[in-house]
Amino acid sequence: ELRTPLTSIRGYAELLRKGALDDEAGRRRAAERIEHEATRMGVLVDDLLLLARLDQGRPVEEAPVDLAGVVTEAVDAARAADPAHPVTLSARQPVMVTGDAGRLRQVADNLLHNASVHTPAGTSVQVDVGRSNGHAVLVVTDQGPGLTPDEAAHVFDRFYRGERARGRPGTGLGLSIVSALATAHGGRAYARPGAGGGAEFVVELPLGPSAAPPAPSGTMAGHDPELGEPARR
Structure with a gap:
């Protein structure tokens, strides 16, 4: 689950670094995809951290x-x-x-x-x-x-x-x-x-x-x- 957005981010970043996207619209789309995948990965990490805390038996607020x-x-x-x-x-x-x-x-x-x-x-x-x-x-x-x-x-x-x-x-x-x-x-x-x-x-x-x-x-x-x-x- 983490590998998929990381692979996407790496791919788009490599395209930008190599200058493979000649037009501004293509570069903008690549940046948007990087942002989208990073947000998706952030949500996943937050969810995993919450589950890890609950697995440890940390009490919730009462x-x-x-x-x-x-x-x-x-x-x-x-x-x-x-x-x-x-x-x-x-x-x-x-x-x-x-x-x-x-x-x-x-x-x-x-x-x-x-x-x-x-x-x-x-x-x-x-x-x-x-x-x-x-x-x-x-x-x-x-x-x-x-x-x-x-x-x-x-x-x-x-x-x-x-x-x-x-x-x-x-x-x-x-x-x-x-x-x-x-x-x-x-x-x-x-x-x-x-x-x-x-x-x-x-x-x-x-x-x-x-x-x-x-x-x-x-x-x-x-x-x-x-x-x-x-x-x-």
Whole structure:
């Protein structure tokens, strides 16, 4: 993963050094490609460093966090970044957990980015946040091609890319980071086929100590009915 952008940077730099690009437009394109590949490599290095820290068991920040509020911000950003994938949010606020708000935002961002990259333009994404069985639950449901049993079992593995995903952009670390951050917060992440097709990506986290008991009515797809009527956006 690191070798590919490095090879590209080296190749374009060599062309510039040898003066092989005679016109200004060609030199500008080469410089842009170097910048693009360097940015891509920087993202990959940052992701690898984060995973290394989590592997070492370094604790995440522990503070009260409203998961519903964090996910709402991520959904707003995803809508602005990718209007081709309509996102519907169903959340009952607040859903309090204990953890690092920035890292939990990264979990939501990565799940939404995954849905954007691996599903056809025009298909919708459903995001649910609530409580179930004593946990805070985030579910992102897409309308893409779904997951085979093997893909569902390995989709959170580092650098894993299913057959249908190998031609798409990405490092293969986004979902690995989701899983590692969920574990660091005392929870878990898993994937399963969506009830109406597509795939569901689920993150479960322990509820924070200030979380109020949920109302007895309401349901959440794939979970026990422990939610009140959610607010939809």
